[in-house]
Amino acid sequence: MSSQFKLLQERRFLPFFLTQFLGAFNDNFYKNALVVLVTFQAARLTDLSPGVLVNIAAGLFILPFFLFSATAGQFADKFEKSRLIRFTKLLEIAIMVLATVAFALSSVKLMLATLFLMGTQSAIFGPVKYAILPQVLDETELVGGNALVESGTFVAILLGTLVGGLLIVVPAGSVWVSAGVVATALLGYLASRSIPPVAAADPAMKVAWNPFVQTWQMVGFARENRTVFLSILGISWFWFYGAVFLSQFPGFASEVLGGDEKAVTLLLAVFSVGIAIGSLLCERLSGKHVEIGLVPFGSIGLTVFGLDLWWASSALEAGAAMRPLSELLAEPVTWRILFDLVMIALCGGFYIVPLYALVQSRSAPSHRSRIIAANNILNAAFMVVAAAMGAGLLAAGASVQQLFLITALLNAVVAIYIYTLVPEFLLRFIVWLLVHTVYRLRVQGMEHVPEEGGAVIVANHVSFVDALIIMAASRRPVRFVMDHRIFRWPILSFVFRTSRAIPIASAKEDPAMMERAFDEVARALEAGELVGIFPEGRITDSGELYPFRPGIARIVERTPVPVVPLALRGLWGSFFSRKDGPAMSRPFRRGAFNRIELVAAAPVPPAAVTPEGLQEQVAALRGERR
Structure with missing residues (x-):
């Protein structure tokens, strides 16, 4: 596995990796600090309930992906990519300074506006983030590079979430968070200055500003290649699946396991580390080239271990009394649940990394960024549907365990449907086995x-x-x-x-x-x-x-x-x-x-x-x- 880590010693990859790592860290640093703040201090800051505020925050962060991904995809194809990345990092610094003002004024409206702008900055960075890899990496490095990006992103999400939640509750927490997000944005900009120039794919393109027309056109670009489009749907399904599980961790930890906030942190940590390990294993298991045979392997695991998680957690009584983490870890069923979560995440890495590499390698270079923008739009849409499904089922009386069961069974249906449409996935799986x-x-x-x-x-x-x-x-x-x-x-x-x-x-x-x-x-x-x-x-x-x-x-x-x-x-x-x-x-x-x-x-x-x-x-x- 050493070959993929050698990329971290090279200028063509390391500055970009650090830039995207720090960006993902900062997004979650600020977002979770804001969520914790409005959850525990909502009465002091606003008349709205904490639950409403948290859902508004989630919606405001994801809304820019619908509004601006189409334009961002055009930017990523038209402009030299290292300059575009530096622009997004300068934008991040300005947004984090605004966040500092919002904390100083205790203005919830300004905090939410800042979160919307952070989502906008992430939407602009998204297409260039994945479109740059095929231009700076060889075909034999593409899986390893994607594995490092995916593992780094999930580790950054974990660390940002933990640091944001911990810092905001200490004395003068908003000051510490303000200093932290600005410092992280500055570090990200400094890292981006070392990214070597990467040629524009289509510099003569004229940018069309109507996001709805461009979104439809970009989905059309993706649909020109059947395998690429179905791979994008597969990626979007993964984010649907992951959004269901991640969003239910707080309720699962408190209502099913009977744990406190430390149990939520443990579940998130286990899931993030599992994704990172699965992603990093992809290069060795794929023989350094894009091996889509791992995708069915991953999807089988998502269903099998999702079903076992339901089975194991169904034995627990709902509304169990809250217990410290040490007591939870003394229960054999807790270790079984943690094992299932690790395996779900690990199989998720097997599933997602080859699909990203496949989309990158088989997309036409002239509009690769726009295809990735279409992917980001569909990812966001699937996550919104996942949130709506979760809220609807829970409101109808379903338990968290039943939600996991439904998602695991839906995964099997989706997998069979995709592999029926594109038998190449199953073919490569048989050969890989x-x-x-x-x-x-x-x-x-x-x-x-x-x-x-x-x-x-x-x-x-x-x-x-x-x-x-x-x-x-x-x-x-x-x-x-x-x-x-x-x-x-x-x-x-x-x-x-x-x-x-x-x-x-x-x-x-x-x-x-x-x-x-x-x-x-x-x-x-x-x-x-x-x-x-x-x-x-x-x-x-x-x-x-x-x-x-x-x-x-x-x-x-x-x-x-x-x-x-x-x-x-x-x-x-x-x-x-x-x-x-x-x-x-x-x-x-x-x-x-x-x-x-x-x-x-x-x-x-x-x-x-x-x-x-x-x-x-x-x-x-x-x-x-x-």
Whole structure:
């Protein structure tokens, strides 16, 4: 995991990380100080009830995301990003000075106006925050960079919430909070001055100021790419899910656990740390590239541990007498609840980081910031709906535990719906499970596979899962040409159909199918896709390579593209190979977690492609390890 932390030593990332960390800290520092102040001193400051004030504060902070995200997305695409970030930090300093005046005057109206302006500043910073990462990080660093940003954000939220709540209640608390928020804003500006220049994506764009028209247009940009748009909906659903849980922590701690404010702090701390750990684990689990196979894994965990949280907490009596934290921690059920919260948050990290990286990597660079602005708008909308659902269900007599149950079940419904619309998520999940349970995969030389444009990859054929292993290692989708009988196998059929594999038969068996397959290969290569074939035409039953058939020469002659030789090592003798008899007939033939390798060589120009030459290269890459 050290590689993602190395980004913290580099100027292209560290100043930006500190800037966004301090910004998230300051938002929650001021917001929670204000909430605590109006909760406990509302009678001195205003005629409104504390509950009404808290809800007004929450609404005023989120309202700017609806009003200004569209304009902010345009700014982030039009202007050089480091200058835009410095502008937002100067704006933050001015807002925090205004907050100091509000505290000095004990003016609730001015405090709320300041909170609205803080939401505006966050809405402006939001699109540039995520759009800058693909421009300063390599593709292999994108997951790690997003993981650091997400983990840092949640830790900053936790620290800001704690510090704001603690400082405002000490003697002269408003003075300490005023000094703290201004100092934090100044530190954020100083950090932003070290962010290197990042080119504008579309400097010639004319800013349109109508937020409603622009919001609709930005959602339209996002919908141009189906996978990106559904990923945005998935991200928004995560914020819905998280908003339900986080908003219920005070009530859950007091009414269900029977704890005091320290119990609320513990729940928030456990959740924030869990998100941070899950986010940071993503880079290792994804092999340093955008691995959307983690998303179904995360969504399953959100449902399973959400249901267990309901199950565990249902055994507790509602309205339990308030107890100190030490007594709560002496109860086994409390540790089970804390474990569920850690796992919910950890799975949330698995879920959210790949989705953010996917949106960044697959959005058109010219309007990436506007797509992220659309994401922020939808996030805010989903959080508002979450608040409305929570308030409505609780008002109708539902318990906090039942609210958790409903949210966990809704998560399962949403997940099934999204994965039905985009089977690529489930496909990558199946592939990810394979190479992280049955096998331990080591990859060398996959940088030789072209990042874009038509190309063919060829490999030795050792087992029934060769295609899945290559798919797991490839950053690009691969359309494999495969025997039509394997194409129809249960379970594997789902994988191959979803990956748009091309079934083929021999000329003797079905000449029409063979010709259709060659035609489809040509169309795929002309469209710039990556096609994979096993030129032996069969899975080896001896461990040695069979002669490469002439089909590869025919493919390249018709559509001249580079051919990348690959070699699979270590699969011979595994459960899915044909060593000593039929495949999949002897479970645990070699035990679990077999170490295998995939090695790639430099592309062969189309003019130099011959079946014999490719076979020699693949044999040399494989070496003695079958």
